[in-house]
Amino acid sequence: MGYRVAVVGATGAVGREMLKTLAERRFPFADVAAVASGRSTGAQVSFGERTLRVQNLEKFDFAGWDIGLFSPGAAVSAVHAPRAAAAGCLVIDNTSQFRMEPDVPLVVPEVNPQALGRIRRGIIANPNCSTIQMVVALKPLHDRFCARRVVVATYQSVSGGGKEAMDELFAHTKASFVHDPTTPQLFTKEIAFNCIPHIDRFMDDGSTKEEWKMAVETRKILDPDIAVIATCVRVPVFIGHGEAVHVEFAKPVTVNEARAALREAPGVAVVDAREDGGYITPLESQGEDAVYVSRIRKDPTASNALAFWCVSDNLRKGAALNAVQIAETLVAQGLLAKRAA
C-alpha cells in the first residue's frame, strides 16, 4: 500500500535530491519512477539502496501515477505538467512555470498549507528557493508583528543554477589555481572568487526575474500587503543560500519577542549567540532540513524594525524537501486518499 511517485527531471541537481529526500523520509510510496528528457534515457540514478533506470519523459504515461514531483525546467513543465495532471497524476512543480497563476496553489507547508484545499488544475507550485527560506522565517514574525516591508539581499549558491553551474564553479576555481584561461559558460561573468548581481533574466524595471519572484511569491504565499525589494546575487558557494533580511513591522517588536516566536516556529532553527561562530553559514546548512536564523537584531533606522540572517540548503528546503513536504501534507490532509494504490 502506498503512492506511485514519478520524479521528473530525475537526473538534475534537484531531481536527485527529490529521490534522496523521498527515500530518507520514508515517504509511503508503492513505486517510484525516475523520468527525464530523452538524452538521459537509460541512465541510472540512486534511490536509497536501489538504482532506478531513467525513463523517457516524452513517452512516459502518467496514468496510474499518483504524484509527479517535477523539476525539469519551466519550458518542459509547461508541456508535461498539464499532460500529467490530465492523466490524473497530481503535479508538484518546482519550476517557475505555474507559480503566479491564480488557480495554482503556491505552497510552503509551514506557511500556507491551507492553500492545498484549492487545487483546481491538478498542479501545485513549489516556490523559488530564496522565497521559501525567507517566508519560513517571516511567517512567525508576521503572525505576531505584521510585516509591512522587507529589504533583502541574497547570497545564492550556484546549485540554484543546476548541476552544470556547480561544475562551472568547480572547473573555474581549479583553473584559476593554475592560471588557465577560462570563459564563463552558464554565468555571464567569471564565478570563481567573484559575486554576480544577476540571477534569471532582466525585467523592464531593471530588477531581475529572481528579485521579482521574491516579491510576488512572498505576497502570494504570506500576505498580499507585504512589500519586498530584493537584490539577488550569485556567490561562489556550491550549496546553501544566505539572506540578509531587514523587516519593518506594523507593530512594536523586540529582539527577545522575535527570537521566542522564531524558536517555536516549525522548520526554523535559531542559532544566534552574538559571538565568534554563533551563527550558521551556507556551508553548514548543506544536507540539513532547517531554515536557520541568526544575527537577529534591532534595526534602529526605522520604527518596529528588525534585521536577521537566514540560511538554508537551497536544494533541500529550497526545492526537493519542500516538494516532498507538500506531498506529505496532501497525504496527511487526506487529499491523496482516493488516489492510493
Place this chain on the structure above:
Amino acid sequence: MGYRVAVVGATGAVGREMLKTLAERRFPFADVAAVASGRSTGAQVSFGERTLRVQNLEKFDFAGWDIGLFSPGAAVSAVHAPRAAAAGCLVIDNTSQFRMEPDVPLVVPEVNPQALGRIRRGIIANPNCSTIQMVVALKPLHDRFCARRVVVATYQSVSGGGKEAMDELFAHTKASFVHDPTTPQLFTKEIAFNCIPHIDRFMDDGSTKEEWKMAVETRKILDPDIAVIATCVRVPVFIGHGEAVHVEFAKPVTVNEARAALREAPGVAVVDAREDGGYITPLESQGEDAVYVSRIRKDPTASNALAFWCVSDNLRKGAALNAVQIAETLVAQGLLAKRAA
C-alpha cells in the same frame, strides 16, 4: 623637491598597495621609507622599479618626514601615529583607531575635502573600506535628493582581513579540492565556498563593529542625519567589495536623474546596461580606481527610494588610493606647503 613619505605597515596588503599607488600616481615625493614592525625589519618591498629595505617602526624617527601613510593595525597606530604627529609628520591613518574622534578629520576626498581644513592633532583618518565606496556613490545622490535611510548588505572580500586572510582562502580552497581537512584560523568558520556574516567583533546590540562603522562613519563623512543599517558579510573573493544598497530619499528621484548625477560624480563609474553582463563584479574591480555603480533601479516599496549595486577594489579606493588622494589633496590645498623639502 618633494615630500618625504613614510609608509607604515609596508609589508601588509594595504601597505604594499600604498607603495604601488604612490609610484603609479607619481606622487611628488623626495623620499619614501618602508616601515613595519620589528619582525619584518630588513625585508624588502617593491616601490615602482626600486626595492626598499623595511625599517623598524619601533626605532623609526619621524622627524623630517612630511607624511606618514599608516596601515599597521589599530593598536600599533594608537601608539605610533601620535608619536609621528608629535615629530611633525602628518599622519594619514588607515586603521579604525582615530576615525570617530571628534578632532580627527575622517576624509574621502570626493565627498568631504573641506574636513582637511580642520586638522588639530596631526592625524587624518582614512575611513573603513566598505564605507568609502558607499559614500562616494551616495554623495551625488545625497546632494540632489537628500538621503534619509540606507539599508546595505555587503559582499566583502577576504583581503579586507589582510594578506593572511587571502592566504587562508587560497589554502582552504586548494585543500577542499583534495578533501584535505582544514581548520579555520583567521576566520571563525570555513571561508572556502562559504559566506560568513561576521566581520570584526560583536557589539552589545547584536551588530558587528564593521556594521557599526558603516553607520557612524557615513554620518561623520556625509551627513549626521543619515540613518544606516548594514549587514556585513565576508565572501570567498580575494579582492573587491560588493554592496547591495537600498536608499530612501527625502525628495522625489527618478532612475534617470540618479544615473545622470552619478555619471557626473568624481570617482564614480556607472556601468548599468540591464542585460547579461551589464554590471561590474568584484573581480573586475581589482586594480581599478573607480567606485562602480550598477543595477540602478526604482525601489517601489518606499517613497523616493532607489536600489543599486556598487563595487570597488577595497585595497585601492577602499584603503591605499583614498589615503594617497588625501595626501594629494593636502598638497593641492597648500596644506603641506611649509613641510616641503
